[in-house]
Amino acid sequence: MEAWTEFSIQENPGETAGPSNVEQASSDSPATSDEESEWSSPETTVKERGPILPRIPTDQDGAHDPTIATDEVQDDTPVRNLRPLSELYEIELMLSDSEPTNYSEAKSSKEWQEAMKAEIASIEKNQTWTLTDLPEGCKAVGLKWVFKTKKSAEGKVLKHKARLVAKGYVQQYGVDYEEVFAPVARMETVRLLLAIAAQQGWFVHHLDVKTAFLHGELKEQVFVSQPEGFERKGAEGKVYKLSKALYGLKQAPRAWNMKLDSVLKVLGFVKCKQEPAVYKRGHKKKIIIMGVYVDDLFLTGESEEEIKKVKGQLEESFEMSDLGLLNYYLGIEVKQDESGITICQKGYAQKILKETSMKDCNPTSFPMEPGLKLSKEDDSPNVDPTQFRKWIGCLQYLTHTRPDLSYSVGYVSRFMQSPKETHKQALKQILRYVKGSTNLGLWYERKGNKTLYGYSDSSYSIDKDDGRSTSGLVFYYDGAPVAWNSQKQGTVALSSCEAEFMAATSAACQAIWLQRLLAEILGEKEEKVTIKVDNQSALALMRNPVFHGRSKHIDTRYHFIRECVEDGRIDVKHVSGTEQKADILTKALPRLKHEEMKKKLGLKEITSLRG
Incomplete structure (x- = not known):
């Protein structure tokens, strides 16, 4: 050198x-x-x-000159407003599987064209409408195409479904429709039927009625416009007169339910008095029980031959899809084997996390901080109420198999009117708990006992705004929970004894309904139901018929449990606080206590419901 x-x-x-x-x-x-x-x-x-x-004079020192270049640190952070390639691939994949919002978006797709043709074919096969001129003074109800991709619990596309829906919001009461109510099975009923099937050693079968609403017969005179893309050539100015219902009409659910009810009665089925959406036929070894939720039907019974017979009879009246053993029902994953029946909402929970952008969040082991008290009069900033309510609605449906979420979800739902940032943080805590517990579910064991019993508990003056208490109840059949509830009481209690008394009355109402429904389904005698309470003063108040100063101010309807105890329909017993299984439904518990009560409640880790 x-x-x-x-x-x-x-x-x-x-x-x-x-x-x-x-x-x-x-x-x-x-x-x-x-x-x-x-x-x-x-x-x-x-x-x-x-x-x-x-x-030379034209030489300039710059950032490219290695003699004056500064030391730089390598930064892997993406430039702002740019997205990783993996995220772009994911967005492109989502867009490729997205559902069209109107006919113009769907007409270029072969799959959606086939789905629309199948829908029109079903309508014409059922003789739903007749092409005619619109009478003077009448208005035609518009039609709209609605597209839906039906997927399995794992997210696999099963079929492309196009539905022709009437714009029923333009209908007028008393002109285009009258009665619109149609019963569907409660989730408590669905769980109870699954528990009965497991206890009896039965398997549950699933049926789906194709284009169910198109079978409902109309009493009113209704005209609809021709569907977009399927107008009759040379008759574009004409309309369709409906003889049967279409999806979207106000009276369509009721018309379908009445049609199904009439067909089942012809086949020998009897509607249960306690639950209008449950039917049964036969007795003892030939008994068949059917649950109805709009167009989803499930059958169970001891005789497989009788079940096949019923399927064949239904297919003669309706176009049915036999889905085999029940494995996916209303977003609930079901697995049936020789050990019992398990239910879980793992796929739905993961979908919630994805929609709320909490899929990659840090999981937690409890849904709410112990002792947390939120208020409507909060000084924190406002948040988007539409998004907040949407998240609450999704989590409320998740509680159909997750009683451990009932209290926390119910608590934050009290602030949907004007949600604040603190309320949203509490909601995110619940989502983090969901992230760490997606595999939780319920297991109904085969060949157990037929005992129905429950627990009742309350938390005194837990609401910061109005001082009301929270009631919690859970009922077990064959050792597994079938019904539960966590709800703020309607009136202010003056003591914990009074709060427990009101909670026990609500539990008694639920117990009597379950008791009667169970006896009606199995054709057995009504048995006394035991409700366990952890407050001795409340127990004394229930058993004591004397109307004294401690209870004279309580609303009359809450004294119903006294009559139930006197008549022998309800038996109330004391249980220690450590064994009170409804405790998790009344307040937020510490981590270790929450884990302990979660197991006592009956929740189990279900690793896989598929394959």
Whole structure:
């Protein structure tokens, strides 16, 4: 390096460099430094370099000049407003599976065209309408195409479904429709039927009625416009007169329910008095039980031959899809085997996390901080109420198999009118808990006992705004929970005894209904139901018929439990606080206590419901 420096000085006589300059250059650029030896390679080292060219006036020092370049730290953070390639692939995949919003978006797709043709074919096969001129003074109801991709619990596309829907919001009461109510099975009823099937050793079968609403017969005179994309050539100005119902009409659910009810009665089924959406036929070993939720039917019974017979009879009246053993019902994953029946909402829980952008959040082991008390009069900033209510609605449906979420979800739902940032943080805590417990579900064991019993509990004056207490109840059949509830009481209690008394009355109403429904389904005698309470004063108040000062101010309807105890329909017993299984439904518990009560409640880790 020193020789090279001397040579360059000689070649540039206009420049002077003293010994100090030479020594400084030698010291600043050693021939072989430790730093250079770490990154240099034989390919990047060039020996016997030529002379340095002289600088000219146009030369400029800049960021590209290695002699003045500053030390930089490598930063892998993406540039703002740019997205990772993996996220773009995911968005493109979602868009490819997205559902069209109107006919113009769907007409270019072969799958959706086939789905629309199948819908029109079903309508014409059922003789739903007749092409005619619109009478004077009448208005035609518009039609709209609605597209839905039906998927399994794992997210696999099962079919493309196009539905022709009437714009029923333009109908007028008393002109186009009258009665619209149609019963569907309660979720408590669905769980109870599954528990009965497991206890009896039966298997549950699933049926689906194709285009169910098209079977409902109309009493009113209704005209609809021709569907977009399927107008009759040469008759574009005409309309359809409906003889049967279409989806979207106000009276369509009731018309379908009445049609199904008449067909089932002809087949020998009898509607349950306690639950209008449950039917049964036969007795003892030939008994068949059917649950109805709009167009989803499930059958269970001891005789597989009788079930096949019923399927054949239904197919003669309706176009049915026999889905085999029940494995997915109303968003609930069901698995049936020789050990029992398990239910879970793992797929639905993961869908909630994805929609709320909490899929990659840190999980937690409890849904709500112990002792947390939120208020409507909060000073924190407002949040989007539509998004908040949507998240609450999704979580409320998740509680159909997750009683451990009932209290926390019910508590934050009290602030849907004007949600604040603190309320949203509490909601995110619940979602983090869902992330860490998606595999939780219920297991109904086969060949157990037929005992029905329950627990009742309350938390005194837990609401910060109005001082009302929270009631919690849970009922077990064959050792597994079938019905539960967590709800704020309607009136203010003056003591914990009074709060427990009112909670027990609500539990008694639920117990009597379950008791009668169970006896009617199985054709057995009504048995006394035991309700366990952990407050001795409340128990004394229930058993004591004397109307004294401690209870005279309580609303009359809450004294119903006294009559139930006297008549022998309800038996109340004391249980210690550590064994009170409804405790998790009345307040937020610490982590260890929550884990303990979650197991006592009956929740189990269900690793896989598929395959």
